[in-house]
Amino acid sequence: xxxxxxxxxxxxxxxxxxxxxxxxxxxxxxxxxxxxxxxxxxxxxxxxxxxxxxxxxxxxxxxxxxxxxxxxxxxxxxxxxxxxxxxxxxxxxxxxxxxxxxxxxxxxxxxxxxxxxxxxxxxxxxxxxxxxxxxxxxxxxxxxxxxxxxxxxxxxxxxxxxxxxxxxxxxxxxxxxxxxxxxxxxxxxxxxxxxxxxxxxxxxxxxxxxxxxxxxxxxxxxxxxxxxxxxxxxxxxxxxxxxxxxxxxxxxxxxxxxxxxxxxxxxxxxxxxxxxxxxxxxxxxxxxxxxxxxxxxxxxxxxxxxxxxxxxxxxxxxxxxxxxxxxxxxxxxxxxxxxxxx
Amino acid sequence: xxxxxxxxxxxxxxxxxxxxxxxxxxxxxxxxxxxxxxxxxxxxxxxxxxxxxxxxxxxxxxxxxxxxxxxxxxxxxxxxxxxxxxxxxxxxxxxxxxxxxxxxxxxxxxxxxxxxxxxxxxxxxxxxxxxxxxxxxxxxxxxxxxxxxxxxxxxxxxxxxxxxxxxxxx
Numbered sequence: 001x002x003x004x005x006x007x008x009x010x011x012x013x014x015x016x017x018x019x020x021x022x023x024x025x026x027x028x029x030x031x032x033x034x035x036x037x038x039x040x041x042x043x044x045x046x047x048x049x050x051x052x053x054x055x056x057x058x059x060x061x062x063x064x065x066x067x068x069x070x071x072x073x074x075x076x077x078x079x080x081x082x083x084x085x086x087x088x089x090x091x092x093x094x095x096x097x098x099x100x101x102x103x104x105x106x107x108x109x110x111x112x113x114x115x116x117x118x119x120x121x122x123x124x125x126x127x128x129x130x131x132x133x134x135x136x137x138x139x140x141x142x143x144x145x146x147x148x149x150x151x152x153x154x155x156x157x158x159x160x161x162x163x164x165x166x167x168x169x170x171x172x173x174x175x176x177x178x179x180x181x182x183x184x185x186x187x188x189x190x191x192x193x194x195x196x197x198x199x200x201x202x203x204x205x206x207x208x209x210x211x212x213x214x215x216x217x218x219x220x221x222x223x224x225x226x227x228x229x230x231x232x233x234x235x236x237x238x239x240x241x242x243x244x245x246x247x248x249x250x251x252x253x254x255x256x257x258x259x260x261x262x263x264x265x266x267x268x269x270x271x272x273x274x275x276x277x278x279x280x281x282x283x284x285x286x287x288x289x290x291x292x293x294x295x296x297x298x299x300x301x302x303x304x305x306x307x308x309x310x311x312x313x314x315x316x317x318x319x320x321x322x323x324x325x326x327x328x329x330x331x332x333x334x335x336x337x338x339x340x341x342x
Numbered sequence: 343x344x345x346x347x348x349x350x351x352x353x354x355x356x357x358x359x360x361x362x363x364x365x366x367x368x369x370x371x372x373x374x375x376x377x378x379x380x381x382x383x384x385x386x387x388x389x390x391x392x393x394x395x396x397x398x399x400x401x402x403x404x405x406x407x408x409x410x411x412x413x414x415x416x417x418x419x420x421x422x423x424x425x426x427x428x429x430x431x432x433x434x435x436x437x438x439x440x441x442x443x444x445x446x447x448x449x450x451x452x453x454x455x456x457x458x459x460x461x462x463x464x465x466x467x468x469x470x471x472x473x474x475x476x477x478x479x480x481x482x483x484x485x486x487x488x489x490x491x492x493x494x495x496x497x498x499x500x501x502x503x504x505x506x507x508x509x510x511x512x
Contacts, residue, residue: 012500016474018481040504043512047503050456050510051475057453058360061369067355067377324410326382 011041015048287327292317345396347384354400355380357477361401364472365408367461375411379404394486397479401487405469412465452510459509463502470495471502 010027013019019027031038287295293316358379363372382403390399460468466488473479473487474495481499485492 008504009497009500012503013496016481016499018496040507043507044503046512047456047471047506047510048475050453050506051460051471052478053449054453054457054460055360055476058356058363060356060359061373063373064355064359064376067373067380324414325406326410 007037008040008044011037011044014041015045285327288323289325291323345387345390345392347387350383350387350396350400351380354383354397358400358404360476361404361472362408365412365465365469371411375404375407379407382407395483398483398486401473401477401479401483402489405487409465455510456506459506462509463505467498467502467505470498471506474499475503 010019010023014024014027031041285296286293296316355376359372359376362375362379363369366372366375379400383400386399386403390396394402460471463471469488470484473484474481479487481492481495484495484499488495
């Protein structure tokens with residue numbers, strides 16, 4: 001039980017020199033006459049000095065001094081601006097991405113994904129939920145992703161702006177495969193497989209393009225931790241990977257599926273767009289605070305005006321469990337929802 | 343505003359580690375957390391424009407990370423343990439240039455008691471009293487780190503100190 005006493009607050013503030021002169025004078029008069037208040041003040045002061053002693057008593061382990069990789073010491077701007085570091089980062093991500101694609105193509109789809117895809121083919125929409133948990137994608141079992149990472153490796157593997165454009169062609173999408181749509185709803189399993197393979201090849205090609213263009217695109221994005229970031233709060237567009245949504249999807253029917261990919265995990269829900277919402281992939285950064293998406297902004301700059309989605313309507317305010325506060329690279333995929341009465 | 347990462351690391355590694363140790367309650371986790379926090383600091387440093395004090399910014403990153411960690415680990419805020427007022431041991435824990443062994447042992451025992459009482463405080467009281475009395479942050483800085491009004495800092499601090507005082511019998 002935490003004790004509450006308005007008089008205690010004044011004593012506490014007196015210790016910290018937070019009272020104004022009038023308040024201090026009044027309290028001093030009370031202290032002269034009231035032994036109980038004096039004793040309380042003494043106890044509070046003793047608590048403060050004890051906590052200070054506690055902090056001094058802590059002996060950090062020797063490892064603390066060498067905790068941060070020497071690569072990071074010095075000026076961060078200079079270190080990461082080095083061309084070879086940027087090229088190394090891009091190459092590492094591409095190698096990782098290709099490994100994941102190969103690994104995934106060799107594996108059967110995860111049972112959960114398979115069930116979900118079967119349900120979608122049968123006409124059932126993904127379970128709509130306002131609060132959804134992120135579930136690991138099957139790609140998380142690929143050994144290359146799971147190997148222990150050192151500090152420098154983690155930086156290279158992190159979804160930093162420098163490598164974000166490469167990640168825009170994220171191979172994790174291949175695992176899900178496209179949903180059947182109004183225009184492709186009658187595709188057979190074989191057609192579907194062919195289309196998946198084609199899409200996979202296209203993504204790989206896009207990834208290669210991204211590597212070629214990575215240097216230029218890297219400068220477009222920006223991200224900050226902490227309070228210094230001042231980014232536009234709304235997404236107005238953000239077509240990723242240079243691909244028009246209309247290449248694959250017709251305009252969404254009454255309902256659509258929203259996917260959000262972040263940190264090798266994904267979540268999805270159905271929604272009924274109440275504004276202009278064209279199917280497509282949108283590379284975003286999102287800021288999560290207390291488990292809720294508070295800010296969304298596009299990675300692409302400038303946004304493509306012909307492929308707009310008000311992501312604020314779709315993503316802002318979404319609650320996502322078990323995700324630490326911070327900024328994340330995310331990809332929102334809007335796909336048409338198949339009519340249930342197929 | 344150019345800030346050298348080395349300087350930041352030298353200045354804040356111990357306070358961040360202390361905070362991490364306190365709120366992870368595990369040596370290894372504390373080191374991992376400290377490393378994570380400084381990776382974030384490193385990444386964010388180029389964008390740090392000095393709008394907030396450096397200490398506020400670093401502690402804010404650390405606390406956000408720790409709070410998420412605790413949520414993930416399912417740590418529940420606890421209430422002050424009953425019966426801690428019965429110790430009756432009054433030892434002056436103020437700095438003593440050459441304390442004799444008995445006195446030192448008693449002071450250490452008292453600090454253990456304060457430590458135990460501190461750990462029993464609900465998280466939002468514990469962090470306020472630690473940042474103020476353990477790390478000597480000002481009310482304004484604490485308010486910014488925790489993103490709460492300064493009045494909340496004052497009241498939480500008073501309640502936390504009062505609870506600790508009663509818990510150890512002062």
